Amino acid sequence: MKKIIIVLLLVCTVFVFAQKRGGVLVFARGGDSVGLDPGRETDGESFYATVQVFDRLVDFQPGTSIIQPALAESWSASADGLEYTFRLRRGVEFHDRTRFNADAVVFTFERMFKESNPYYQHGPWNYFNSTIGDYLVSVEALDEYTVKFTLNDRLAPFVSILAMDFASIVSPTAVRKFGSEFFRNPVGTGPFVFVSWQKDSQIVFVRNSRYWREPAYVNRLILRVIPDATARLLALQKGEVDIIDFPSPEDIASIRRNNELELIQQEGFNIGYLAMNIEKEPFDNVLVRKAINHAINKDDLIKGVYGNSGIPAKNPMPPSLWSYNEDTPEYEYDPQRSRALLREAGYPNGFSSDIWAIPVVRPYMPNGRRAAEILQAQLREVNINVEIKTYDWGTYLDRVFEGEHGMAMLGWTGDYADPDNFLYTLLSEKAAEKPALNIAFWRNRAFNELILDAQKTSDRGERTALYEEAQEIFFEDAPWVPLAHSIVYAATRENVRGFRLYPTGERIFRDVWLD
Amino acid sequence: MLSYILRRLLQFIPTMLGAVTVVFFLISLAPGDPARIMLGERAQKEQIEELREELGLDKPLVQRYGIYLLNVVQLDLGKSIFSQRPVVEEMLELFPATIELSLVAITIATIVGIFLGSLAAVKRNSPFDYISMSGALVGVSMPVFWLGLICIMLFSVILDILPTGGRINARYFFLPITNFYVIDSIILFFQEKDWSYLTSSLLHLVLPASVLATVPLAVIARTTRSSMLEVLKQDYVRTVRSLGVPRFRIIRVYALKNAMLTILTVISIQFGLLLSSAILTETIFAWPGIGRWIYTGIAARDYPVVQGGVILIVGIFLIINLVVDVVYALVDPRIRITKKAE
DSSP: OHHHHHHHHHHHHHHHHHHHSOOEEEEEESSOOSOSOTTTOOSHHHHHHHHHHOOOSEEEOTTSSOEEESSEEEEEEOTTSOEEEEEEOSSOBOTTSOBOOHHHHHHHHHHHHOTTSTTGGGOOOHHHHHHTTTTEEEEEEEETTEEEEEESSOOTTHHHHTTSGGGOOOOHHHHHHHGGGGGGSOOOSSSEEEEEEETTTEEEEEEOTTOSSSOOSOSEEEEEEOOSHHHHHHHHHHTSOSEEESOOGGGHHHHHHOTTEEEEEEEOSEEEEEEEOTTSTTTTSHHHHHHHHHHOOHHHHHHHHTTTSEEEOOSSSOTTSTTOOTTOOOOOOOHHHHHHHHHHTTOTTOEEEEEEOOOSOBTTBSOHHHHHHHHHHHHHTTTEEEEEEOOOHHHHHHHHHTTOOSEEEEEEEOSSSOTHHHHHHHHSSGGGSSSOSOTTOOOOHHHHHHHHHHHHOOOHHHHHHHHHHHHHHHHHHOOEEEEEEEEEEEEEETTEESOOOOTTOOOOOTTOEEO | OHHHHHHHHHHHHHHHHHHHHHHHHHHHHSSOOHHHHHHGGGOOHHHHHHHHHHHTTTSOHHHHHHHHHHHHHTTOOOBOTTTOSBHHHHHHHHHHHHHHHHHHHHHHHHHHHHHHHHHHHHTTTSHHHHHHHHHHHHHHHOOHHHHHHHHIIIIIIISOOSOSSSSSOTTSOOOOSSSOHHHHHHHHHHHHOOTHHHHHHHHHHHHHHHHHHHHHHHHHHHHHHHHHHHHHTSHHHHHHHHTTOOHHHIIIIIIHHHHHHHHHHHHHHHHHHHHHHOHHHHHHTTOOOHHHHHHHHHHTTOHHHHHHHHHHHHHHHHHHHHHHHHHHHHHOHHHHHHHHHO
């Protein structure tokens, strides 16, 4: 009897496994990729495609922003933090059947910074330049499966940066073969092999059956372009596609009600904020900055601007990022307290200033003009009269970087999964040098020391403690009104299993199967 | 006739030059900088300057204009700033989709439009006339976006008889050869003896082409009606009628043929408009055509794409105009004779 049960169980397992394998998965999105060379592209739609074809040395644990080994099995940093040594995985092959080894890693990086590399000219290598470009001195192969990176200065988030798409390892043979056409013939080690690309229509991939991780379940993957969000949803309802990206916020409720569909959501890896220019009166007074924080009703703002797709922010980084401090207090919406603080600060009758409205749609700010109007009305309640100013995007940025504003809206989407990318990039003293990304021009000694200390340690526990403390100082000194984090949605047919969104915005399909 | 066509072709040059010049300066002077748009909030001034240099945007405007003209003369429309692909290549990939869609749409519009228009003219002031002409008025003013979504909702989701969008079933393994999907799927039929590609590509054309046809259909119907009425009032029609020629023959041979000049003009203009302005239809039906390509090019300040697009559109209009003039001569002997006298 026991035997029969075991055999039955085995048959069932095989059956279930066989059920998981196969099928064509169609993912519909709003726009086409610009190109398929991970080193060169800068837009998310391009990375949607490259992440299927390529692997990096490290990537993220499913659904998180935490680093895990990928093409590198392990790594170590020298005591001075200037050298990183990676042990590479053996037995991995590129789709063109050439071997993945240390030479491939060296080639991948050298083509982005060594002008002597003949493929350097196919850049610009924007992400490389803006992240490790100023730091990287050399990449050497110590043996067939060991690579050493040498930096000219400490860069604590270095390993996190290598999880970015630009650091995908490319097949040197394929780059040599295709030259300037590599961006249309991508060859990597990833879970899917590139087949064809019809511009503005679709990109087709087939399963890489020799993948070094568990190979993907589906036989074919199609990234289809359907620009209109409503049309995308209709195609999903009809079953022409299996997963859609970014359904329109108005349709969220109807997707929830439809039991043939599944709604998936993820907090965006971003922050939208209102920065107060501390170089200008009266924002140099911390009481005024606190008063403004108390005057803003974020719930109303989100209802009016973000609809279903935003949550209020309190810290200067997204909640899905490690070291986000859950315990920092929040400034309650309290106009009375706000007016009291203004009296205490010496502005019993309020004051006048300006508020700068982002002129374009950003992931962290769907409608800058509307947001400015709501903020203007809320500030009027506490006798702060603000004029709304806006320029075209380029001019806007140039001017706020020079500090022409009183209060200005801006935001940030994380480049890589490290708090440094938010706290140092947006709020350090270094970032306050004009043209500044720290557009509050906030220079706080204690805060700055904490984030510099955090750059010098590689222990994540220690760094978490430092960043948590830094967030408390940010709260106390209130250089911004943190406004909101966006929420990102996707929807699937109910037979799609194993699909999840990643905080860093990747769309991974190797664990997805069709029931 | 041949020398006439040649002369017309020569006249293309100044028109084209004018269009290229106007667009070049208009888009270059508009605010917004492609380098800034590409790099966004993460870029500082120096990075932007670097990128501008790489894109050749740091050179003076007049110099850029000169370089561009020189390249255009050699049929080189440059590379897209964003995709780095040659503009001509992207055009050749996307334009067949637009032609395919527009040809089907204008065919629907012409056949149905002329039929409705002449019937309305003959049955003037009847309920049919009123209904079809108010229908045409609605058609002219129908927001394509709304109509498109309603059609998808009705025919694709509720009735489940037509696909929602795209050019062919996404799950088919289909590699285009000519980028005219109907032609490609016919080729595939001969290779694989499989009808499904052809059926799929034809079914995918029905909704977008019908929606795209609404406005030209309405315009053609209204024009046909009014010019038919004009012709039916002529003395010779009365004469023919008094001679006892059957009514259907009067309409088809005597009236419609004479009304055709005006109708042809309208059809040609509408066709030109379809080829260049199907942005909304292309967006709703996920149709990868030239309209949306130019539109996104404008939004991203992708100068070479926009300029290339304008050259294409101006070219289309010029060629359509020429073709129509030639057809005029074939339809109307009077023009043919004057041309000869010239």
